[in-house]
Amino acid sequence: MADIATDVLIIGTGPAGSSTAALLSTYGIENMVINRYRWLANTPRAHITNQRTMEVLRDLGREVEDEAYMFAADQELMGENVFCESLVGEEIGRLKSWGTHPLSKAEHLLSSPTFMNDLPQTFMEPLLFKTACQRGTQARMSTEYLSHIQDAEGVTTTCLDRLTGKEFNIRSKYLVGADGGNSLVAEHLDLPFEGQMGVGGSMNILFKADLSKYVAHRPSVLYWVVQPGADVGGIGMGVVRMVRPWNEWLIVWGYDISQPAPDVDNAFAEKVVRELVGDRDLDVDITSWSTWTVNNYYATRLQKDRVFCMGDAIHRHPPSNGLGSNTSIQDAFNLAWKLAAVLKGQAGEALLDTYSTERAPVAKQIVTRANQSIGEFGPIFDALGLTENNDPEVMQANLEARCDSTAAAEAQRAAIREAIAFKKYEFDAHGVEMNQRYTSSAAVTDGQVEPDFALDADLHYQPTTWPGARIPHVWLFDGDGAKHSTLDLAGGGAFTLLTGLGGKAWTEAAAKVADALGITINAHVIGPRQEHVDHTGDWARAREVSDSGCVLTRPDQHVCWRHDAMAEYPEAELTRVLTAVLAK
Numbered sequence: 001m002a003d004i005a006t007d008v009l010i011i012g013t014g015p016a017g018s019s020t021a022a023l024l025s026t027y028g029i030e031n032m033v034i035n036r037y038r039w040l041a042n043t044p045r046a047h048i049t050n051q052r053t054m055e056v057l058r059d060l061g062r063e064v065e066d067e068a069y070m071f072a073a074d075q076e077l078m079g080e081n082v083f084c085e086s087l088v089g090e091e092i093g094r095l096k097s098w099g100t101h102p103l104s105k106a107e108h109l110l111s112s113p114t115f116m117n118d119l120p121q122t123f124m125e126p127l128l129f130k131t132a133c134q135r136g137t138q139a140r141m142s143t144e145y146l147s148h149i150q151d152a153e154g155v156t157t158t159c160l161d162r163l164t165g166k167e168f169n170i171r172s173k174y175l176v177g178a179d180g181g182n183s184l185v186a187e188h189l190d191l192p193f194e195g196q197m198g199v200g201g202s203m204n205i206l207f208k209a210d211l212s213k214y215v216a217h218r219p220s221v222l223y224w225v226v227q228p229g230a231d232v233g234g235i236g237m238g239v240v241r242m243v244r245p246w247n248e249w250l251i252v253w254g255y256d257i258s259q260p261a262p263d264v265d266n267a268f269a270e271k272v273v274r275e276l277v278g279d280r281d282l283d284v285d286i287t288s289w290s291t292w293t294v295n296n297y298y299a300t301r302l303q304k305d306r307v308f309c310m311g312d313a314i315h316r317h318p319p320s321n322g323l324g325s326n327t328s329i330q331d332a333f334n335l336a337w338k339l340a341a342v343l344k345g346q347a348g349e350a351l352l353d354t355y356s357t358e359r360a361p362v363a364k365q366i367v368t369r370a371n372q373s374i375g376e377f378g379p380i381f382d383a384l385g386l387t388e389n390n391d392p393e394v395m396q397a398n399l400e401a402r403c404d405s406t407a408a409a410e411a412q413r414a415a416i417r418e419a420i421a422f423k424k425y426e427f428d429a430h431g432v433e434m435n436q437r438y439t440s441s442a443a444v445t446d447g448q449v450e451p452d453f454a455l456d457a458d459l460h461y462q463p464t465t466w467p468g469a470r471i472p473h474v475w476l477f478d479g480d481g482a483k484h485s486t487l488d489l490a491g492g493g494a495f496t497l498l499t500g501l502g503g504k505a506w507t508e509a510a511a512k513v514a515d516a517l518g519i520t521i522n523a524h525v526i527g528p529r530q531e532h533v534d535h536t537g538d539w540a541r542a543r544e545v546s547d548s549g550c551v552l553t554r555p556d557q558h559v560c561w562r563h564d565a566m567a568e569y570p571e572a573e574l575t576r577v578l579t580a581v582l583a584k
């Protein structure tokens with residue numbers, strides 16, 4: 001017997017759960033979110049926020065996007081990725097990162113209306129959670145998920161009210177497990193996983209100290225510290241991470257996973273901080289510490305009937321490349337519109353199966369990428385001569401050998417440069433962040449072959465309107481001269497059709513098909529004297545169809561169909577495609 005009812009119950013108020021709640025409420029779907037704790041994330045954890053995530057926030061509303069920028073450290077403060085002996089000690093090398101290299105910056109500007117930024121999870125979660133609650137989400141804190149059973153009509157979830165100690169049931173049509181890396185929902189669903197948990201040990205030390213004099217002239221979110229032991233466990237190297245410039249910090253330092261986790265106390269934490277900063281007399285205020293394990297583990301199916309998992313529940317990996325929270329929010333963007341369409345009676349339940357089809361490959365990709373990035377610190381240690389020997393004196397001598405004027409030292413310097421430059425795959429991998437293309441029944445290709453990547457797909461985003469890809473961003477202009485991204489026209493919980501002056505019949509057909517299917521299709525003719533004008537010709541170059549053709553996008557801004565020119569029966573074509581996409 002259920003005590004409470006809702007359409008979608010979400011377990012967890014992390015980035016995955018809070019964004020699902022915010023999106024569902026925005027789409028007008030009744031939902032409830034629970035968290036076993038009394039409040040949201042109390043440590044900064046995720047911070048690198050990529051452009052695709054910012055596009056989700058922008059789709060939730062400009063006020064949400066703007067608030068994120070307001071609390072974030074600006075992209076310009078992120079980029080001098082420093083490798084050093086300590087913050088005080090000698091600098092070994094640098095890598096312009098996170099879209100701040102002029103060439104990379106150009107690619108960022110061309111790819112999205114949004115900006116990468118550094119937004120600690122302690123700011124991101126409240127923003128998403130507040131948006132959800134403002135728009136109708138019912139939230140219950142201090143409420144713990146215990147178990148669920150599902151039947152043909154819905155799911156009954158048993159929860160514990162941690163304030164009263166009483167158990168109660170929530171009945172919902174669908175259940176979303178966004179309950180993090182120890183997901184009980186995923187365990188109860190018995191989801192298939194590949195990979196391994198606990199491949200490395202790591203500790204986080206959160207502290208306050210004014211480090212301006214060591215860092216402000218080389219602003220970065222990450223300062224990588226090469227010291228004996230820095231290659232053990234952890235995320236590849238010891239790191240001093242900016243939380244707030246330049247007085248709040250997080251140190252990530254590894255430990256050997258084959259040994260018990262270190263017994264951290266305040267004195268130990270202060271010692272690690274002073275060693276990595278390199279200032280024995282540093283005035284440091286330790287806020288907290290914790291130990292955690294590095295995982296290499298992803299689910300190959302993300303759902304079972306009426307229950308879905310997302311976020312760290314289905315992809316468990318180190319923070320390398322900064323993909324965790326980003327991917328969690330993007331999981332939500334994929335699932336939320338599908339749940340909404342089914343609940344509104346616009347789509348058949350088979351649409352929901354495309355969640356796994358589309359997002360499980362992403363889970364595998366990002367878990368693999370993040371773990372690979374740890375291994376790619378190896379050549380830096382090798383080049384510095386730190387892997388051949390454990391003797392600190394020999395290690396120091398090898399490190400210093402790079403400053404000699406010998407041929408060997410020149411070769412060593414070249415090897416160091418090359419190894420650091422290769423870390424672009426972790427610190428400036430725009431393609432990993434932006435190139436997600438889906439292959440499923442919710443993207444109708446009509447046999448058009450997926451375009452190959454002309455450049456390295458991990459490093460460079462490649463726009464395309466091939467069905468399954470996110471619609472390319474270009475700026476269009478309205479009659480007042482204001483600019484609007486193509487992504488602003490798409491999304492907003494609706495399908496969108498873009499065509500040119502020869503394609504007016506598409507818009508008429510779209511209106512009829514939308515009526516017949518009970519959905520919203522926002523149709524736009526782009527051209528001279530229209531509401532949106534392609535003054536620069538960028539859309540004509542990006543659309544990969546002719547003026548009279550069309551590009552159709554889903555509510556998550558991914559293209560679900562395109563047609564090169566006007567069809568003989570546009571209404572029939574749109575009906576065919578949309579009934580397929582919506583599994584009607």
Ligand code: FDA
Nearest residue numbers: 012013014015016036046047048145180311312324325326
């Ligand atoms: P998350 O773990 O955040 O949330 C789970 C939620 O479920 C919580 O609200 C929890 O209380 C709740 N819950 C769990 N069990 C429950 C139960 N039984 N009943 C009720 N509630 C329950 N990512 C990124 O994108 N960029 C970055 O730069 C970084 N950097 C980074 C640095 C460090 C040091 C760490 C440790 C991690 C990162 N990450 C990251 C990763 C990021 O923090 C992580 O991927 C996201 O928090 C995952 O979000 P989820 O919402 O999936 O889980």
